[in-house]
Amino acid sequence: MTTVAEPKAPKTSKIRNLPSPVTGQELVLVGVIALLWAALAVSTPAFLTAGSIQPLLVATAPIALVGVGMTIVIITGGIDVSVGGAIMVCSVITAKTLVGSGVNLGVAVLISIIAGAVLGLVNGVLIAYGRVHAIIITFGTANLFMFLGLRIFGSGTVNGIPGTLGFFGRGPDGRTLGVPHAFLATVLITAAAWWYLRHTAGGRHFFAIGGDAQAARLAGVRVQRRVLLAYVTTGVLVGLASCFVIAQGTSTLDQSVGSGKELAVIAAVVIGGTSIMGGRGSVLGTLLGALLVQTVSSGVTQLGWRSQLSDLFVGIFIIVAVGADLLRARARRNR
Numbered sequence: 001m002t003t004v005a006e007p008k009a010p011k012t013s014k015i016r017n018l019p020s021p022v023t024g025q026e027l028v029l030v031g032v033i034a035l036l037w038a039a040l041a042v043s044t045p046a047f048l049t050a051g052s053i054q055p056l057l058v059a060t061a062p063i064a065l066v067g068v069g070m071t072i073v074i075i076t077g078g079i080d081v082s083v084g085g086a087i088m089v090c091s092v093i094t095a096k097t098l099v100g101s102g103v104n105l106g107v108a109v110l111i112s113i114i115a116g117a118v119l120g121l122v123n124g125v126l127i128a129y130g131r132v133h134a135i136i137i138t139f140g141t142a143n144l145f146m147f148l149g150l151r152i153f154g155s156g157t158v159n160g161i162p163g164t165l166g167f168f169g170r171g172p173d174g175r176t177l178g179v180p181h182a183f184l185a186t187v188l189i190t191a192a193a194w195w196y197l198r199h200t201a202g203g204r205h206f207f208a209i210g211g212d213a214q215a216a217r218l219a220g221v222r223v224q225r226r227v228l229l230a231y232v233t234t235g236v237l238v239g240l241a242s243c244f245v246i247a248q249g250t251s252t253l254d255q256s257v258g259s260g261k262e263l264a265v266i267a268a269v270v271i272g273g274t275s276i277m278g279g280r281g282s283v284l285g286t287l288l289g290a291l292l293v294q295t296v297s298s299g300v301t302q303l304g305w306r307s308q309l310s311d312l313f314v315g316i317f318i319i320v321a322v323g324a325d326l327l328r329a330r331a332r333r334n335r
Helices: 024-043 050-075 083-101 105-130 134-153 163-168 181-199 201-211 213-218 223-248 261-271 283-302 308-333
Strands: none
Touching: 024 283, 050 083, 050 181, 050 201, 050 223, 050 261, 050 283, 083 105, 083 134, 083 223, 083 261, 105 134, 105 163, 105 223, 163 181, 163 223, 181 201, 181 223, 181 283, 201 213, 201 223, 213 223, 261 283, 261 308, 283 308
């Protein structure tokens, strides 16, 4: 008797289906930024000159860089409102070191990064192992960091800061082919973070924690270690961003450094499409969000409008972004 061979079952593809590398909100942000730039170019032709765009990119860099860490933190379901105070501490420590000992660029950056990592470690340990909500811990540490920064400042400013960090500054030493080094470094770090979150198991663990920490724990994710890593990473990026902040200014650093930076960072993250409830987010969106926030600020200044209008416009963008996120969440629940 002739037997008929049964057809073989098709091999299961080992290729994991990934979401689109660019989200709809990121495309919308690109469109909004393009429209704003076009409108500003018509209203004030000087906007699209190198003398305007280069300072805009330099100002965007520290907000976007800290925003990368903040995105990871918010994806896990946390938040860090202490980054403004942390920037103040890292900046004054680094500035005083530059004035006092005249260290080179690499050592100055390393000192700032270590200071930021220690501050991030404090937040991470208290949140991950103290089991207290992140908003409570970081609100408390924000005040502690501000107090520490003021104590290190003393009663005045830090004067006579050398140009050691000029590599990240606004001058000709701070750019290559017209692109500011600070912004270029931010783009490279953002790209690395995007790849890590998208293509590695460790990166996906952050999303799992934000979606359901208990389920992630039962699945074998070391939740506390991941949460700790998120805050330490943010601290490291705060340290590097502090070098960018010092390089933006003059040879003097005053006590207002870092003031309001936490609000700008959180605005960039939320506008970029990261869900404030955790579980979803994009560092690419955060970079675009930071660029949008700084474009609005720069545009308001160049048009000669009141500076308060910048806060108004950013607030509107935040409300629209949060509203869109809520609508998407509702649509997913109704499926």
